[in-house]
Amino acid sequence: MNIMDQLIDFMNNPRLTSSLNRDPDVVSSGLDPKYPLTLFLALGIWLVYDRYQKAHTSPLPFEVTPPKAADPEWTSLPIPNANIESHLTNEEIMPPVALPGRRYITSFDPATGLHLQTVLADDEDLIESKIARAAKAQKYWKTTTYTQRRRVMSSLLKWLVDNQELCAQVACRDTGKTLLDASFGEILTTCSKLEWLINRGEKALKPEKRGTNMMMFYKKSEVHYEPLGVVAGVVSWNYPLHNSWSPIIASIFAGNGIILKCSENVVWSTSWFVEIIQQCLVTCGHDPELVQLVCCYPEQANALIQSPRIKHITFIGSDTVGRKVAMAATKHLTPVTLELGGKDPAIILPKANIEAIAPLLMRGVYQNMGQNCIGIERILVHSSLYDELFEYFESRVTRMRVGSVMAMSPEGYISTVDGGAMINGDRFAGLEKVLHDAEEAGAHIVGGKTYNHVYLENGYYFAPTIVGNVDPEMEIAKQEVFAPIALLMPYDRIEEAVNIANSTKYGLGASVWGPDQDLCLKVAKNLECGMVSLNDFGVFYINQDLPFGGAKGSGYGRFGGPEGLRSLTNPKSVIMDRFWINTSVPTVLHYPLRSLTNSWTFVSGLVEFLYGYGWRSRLSGLSRVIKTANK
Numbered sequence: 284m285n286i287m288d289q290l291i292d293f294m295n296n297p298r299l300t301s302s303l304n305r306d307p308d309v310v311s312s313g314l315d316p317k318y319p320l321t322l323f324l325a326l327g328i329w330l331v332y333d334r335y336q337k338a339h340t341s342p343l344p345f346e347v348t349p350p351k352a353a354d355p356e357w358t359s360l361p362i363p364n365a366n367i368e369s370h371l372t373n374e375e376i377m378p379p380v381a382l383p384g385r386r387y388i389t390s391f392d393p394a395t396g397l398h399l400q401t402v403l404a405d406d407e408d409l410i411e412s413k414i415a416r417a418a419k420a421q422k423y424w425k426t427t428t429y430t431q432r433r434r435v436m437s438s439l440l441k442w443l444v445d446n447q448e449l450c451a452q453v454a455c456r457d458t459g460k461t462l463l464d465a466s467f468g469e470i471l472t473t474c475s476k477l478e479w480l481i482n483r484g485e486k487a488l489k490p491e492k493r494g495t496n497m498m499m500f501y502k503k504s505e506v507h508y509e510p511l512g513v514v515a516g517v518v519s520w521n522y523p524l525h526n527s528w529s530p531i532i533a534s535i536f537a538g539n540g541i542i543l544k545c546s547e548n549v550v551w552s553t554s555w556f557v558e559i560i561q562q563c564l565v566t567c568g569h570d571p572e573l574v575q576l577v578c579c580y581p582e583q584a585n586a587l588i589q590s591p592r593i594k595h596i597t598f599i600g601s602d603t604v605g606r607k608v609a610m611a612a613t614k615h616l617t618p619v620t621l622e623l624g625g626k627d628p629a630i631i632l633p634k635a636n637i638e639a640i641a642p643l644l645m646r647g648v649y650q651n652m653g654q655n656c657i658g659i660e661r662i663l664v665h666s667s668l669y670d671e672l673f674e675y676f677e678s679r680v681t682r683m684r685v686g687s688v689m690a691m692s693p694e695g696y697i698s699t700v701d702g703g704a705m706i707n708g709d710r711f712a713g714l715e716k717v718l719h720d721a722e723e724a725g726a727h728i729v730g731g732k733t734y735n736h737v738y739l740e741n742g743y744y745f746a747p748t749i750v751g752n753v754d755p756e757m758e759i760a761k762q763e764v765f766a767p768i769a770l771l772m773p774y775d776r777i778e779e780a781v782n783i784a785n786s787t788k789y790g791l792g793a794s795v796w797g798p799d800q801d802l803c804l805k806v807a808k809n810l811e812c813g814m815v816s817l818n819d820f821g822v823f824y825i826n827q828d829l830p831f832g833g834a835k836g837s838g839y840g841r842f843g844g845p846e847g848l849r850s851l852t853n854p855k856s857v858i859m860d861r862f863w864i865n866t867s868v869p870t871v872l873h874y875p876l877r878s879l880t881n882s883w884t885f886v887s888g889l890v891e892f893l894y895g896y897g898w899r900s901r902l903s904g905l906s907r908v909i910k911t912a913n914k
Contacts, residue, residue, distance in 0.1 A: 340433040340481075342441035345566035347559050352392075352399055352551075353452045355689050355697060361396045361741050362389075388578060390551035394459035394687035394704035396741025399551040405579040407586040413575040414542055414592050417513045420570040421540035425510045427569070429485040432536050435567050436484075439532065439560065440477040443470065450556075454524050455689050457552035459704025459742065462688050464651045469524040472824060476529055476843070479827035480536045487845035488537060488852065498893050501864040508852040510538030511594035515587055517608060518599045520546035520706055521654045527556045530597045531574055533842065537851040539594075544577040544587055546600075548706050554578070589614045595851055598622065599656070602788075602836050620840030620850055622832055624763040625656055625791030628784035629820070630806060631664040631672065632777065632797030640796050640818065641675045645769075647794070647820035649683070649747055652702045653767040657792040657814070657821050660763060661753075661770045663780045669751075669773040676749050676769055677729055683747045685734055693738055701747075702767060708733070708743045714766055718750065721759045727751035731768075755783045763789065777806060785811045791833035794820055811835060869912045878914065885911040 351357055385406060390399040405413075443450065451465035460468075493504040516530030527543055534541040545553035554576060561571035577587055581604070588596060588611045595618050598608045602623040612619045629644060631637075647659035664672050686700040705711075711733050718731040730748035748768040753760050760770060774780040784793060790812040795803040803817040813833035814823040823829050830841035841847045871877070871885045884907050891904025 340430055340437055342438040343434065343563075343566050345438065345442065345562050347555075347562050349449055350453060350551075350555055352397075352456050353449055355452070356691070359397045359399070362391050362398050386580060388547050388550050388580075390457065390549075392456050392459065392687075392689065392742075393706055394455075394742045394744075395690050395739055399457065402550060402578065404547075405577050405583065407583055410542075410577050410579065410583065410586040411590065413577060414513060414587070414590055416572040417540035417542055417575045418592055420573040421510070421513055421538075424535065424540065424569065424573050425538040427538070429488075431567070431569075432538075433481050433485075435563055435569070436477050436481045436532060436536065438563050438567060439528075440474060440481065442559065442563065443474060443477070450524055452689065453552045453555060454522070455687075455703070457523055457549045458520065458706060459687065460651055461700055461703045464703065465524075468522045468651055468655070472522075473525045473528050475825055476827045477532060480532060480848075483828065483845075484536050484848060487848050490857075496893075499858075501860060501862050502858050503861040504856070504858045507855045507857055508537070508849055509855055511851060511853055513540040513542065513592055514595040514597070514851055515542045515544065515593045516597045516599075517544045517584065517588070518546065518597075519601075519656075520548040521651060521656070523549040523552040524556050526599055527553050527576075528560065530842070531557070531560055533848055534851055535573060537848055539851055540573045540575075542575045542577055542587060542593070544579065544584060547578065547580060550578045585611055588612055588617070591615045593617055596620070597842055598838075602838070605838060618840075618850075620832070620842055620847075621838030622656065622840075622842065623791075623836065623838040624765075624789055625658075625833065625837050626660045626761070626763050626787040626789040627657055627792045627794070627812075628661045628663055628810075629659045629794045629796065630777075630780050630784060631662065631668060632795065632799070632802060632806070633665045633667060634799075635665075635668060635797045637668055637671045637675060641672060643820050644672075644796075645676065645679065648769045649680075649702055649767050652685075652705060652745070652747075654706065654765055657824065658765075659769075659794070659820065661760065661772055661784070663772045663774055663783055665780075666773045666775050669771065673727075673749070673751050673771055676771070680747045680749055680769070681729065685744050685747070686736065687739055687742060690739060705743045705745050705766070710766070711743075711745060714745065714764065714768075717759045717762070717764070718748070718768075721750055721753065721757050724754065724757055726753055726757065726759075755786055761787050781806060781809045785809075788836035789833070790835035791837035792816075792821065792823065794818075813837065813841075871911050871914050881911045881914045 386404040387401050388404050389401045391397060392399060447470045451462050451470060454460060454465045454469050455462060488508045491506045493506060495502055495504055514534050518526040518530065527545060531541055531543060543557060557574060557576040560574050564571045564573060587593065588608055596608065596612055597620045598605050599622045605621045605623045609619050609621060629647065644659060644662060650658060683701040684699065685702045686698050687703065688697060688700060692698050715732060718728060722728050728748065728750050730746040732746055734744040734746040736742050736744050745766055749771065750759060750768060751771045753770045753772045755772065760772065772783060774783060792814045793810045793812045794816045795806045796818050797803050800817060807815040807817060811834055814831065816822050824831055827843055829844050830846040831843035832838060832841040840850060869885065871881050876882050888904040888907030892901050892908055895901045895904055
């Protein structure tokens, strides 16, 4: 309990107000002294506490050297078709020192094909060493106060706001996204989480009072949320800043050390984003070894997932890999939070205002070029509104420009683009096939092909696409596409829309749109998912006081909100005496038992007294307890 909580408890102490109420001068005035006194004390305490907080949690400035490739004018050796295996034969990009038996990871800009770096992948021994170093640092870190942890969070928040363009450019360089998509998905969400931890993190983790029952009336019960030790985050590539910072800041605020295993697709940017947190820890007087980054291929990841030192795993990625992680974690019964894929539906109810909601729907579909776990994957629109919505999408999607915000055009300027690149081209053939199959089955497709950029021939681009008249039985309506593809699915009855929405194996997020909010809420309650927003898209993640996660094939567990923060702790139940009364064992229950009959009569009477129906039953039970207590 911090000083503010103690002072508030003092102000609310009934002895204080009762003693004042006995003062005849106060009573004769006709005023209840409780409220003005409490207000006066609260104001004074707030002023003192505010100064105390600012002095001890105000952000500390620190600097981190920006990577050269964050400059849009930076250039390097292009990798034809982004062939990541070219580092094995190209001496220009091969590291100067090669180690036998070690593999390499090549990072490149998927929008331009420019080589970023080639680094040694971590092996099992190095991973174990990093876990050990984090465990050593965590022994001290778990003793830090929430005030100290808030200073780290506030320092990170200020740094991020001051350097948001640089961070967005780093994310764009490594993933091919646009600055706007980086601002929404990387900066805003991370700032929101930092702010929540600063303002509400301690409240979620401080000892929580719990109720009791008649039998235990003389006891008080609490739940204490204690650090687990060293935890792990195994995260995806689509938001390298947020997907790295989010599990890190939550884990260390809860008192843990953390090992972050990033995707091999974004090693370059994630390394720098983790370096920022480590430098912030140093500036605030803490050990940077508390936070470790593991860069390896999936074959080496079990060294992290199956380590007995890892006490919790947060996994963000596909359901295929998530299942493997969950199974591997059973070796030491390590708890896992799984945030997997989604096929999020947006249900457009009759009489919805298409002009008003369509821009939000487009943002939900094409944000980050569809590479978004809570992106809108299916638009279920009432048949009376279908043509209007399709025409709206077609008139704009066909004019969307894709490209790189980190590359100059042949004319020497950075073009305005609506969408960036895909992370790579591995899924392009599969996307084109599932689109072709949908068209063969009667779907109306606009776009739907790999996009060959005019001057960024080494970039991975897929044309923004619309698929109309989609039938729920089509494969494209069932599998997660994770691409810039809008599926428009007409329906006639609201019950039909709900059934279609619930028909896939996924259940992450959803949205319901219409002028009648009561009807929207009624529909939302029937959706099988972990999160739903009414007349908006994805805002359940901007509010970090809410838990984030899904149902069915979208995983289990939650991160975000009090539930997510507490999942990174050991909830320990603590019960203690409230008054001078202590638990004692009646003579009738002493070992060895004098009489089984008397002992049973006492215990059964106690049960009837505590839980019997009606006062006669309870009095009867109490009578038996009294009669046999000392026999």
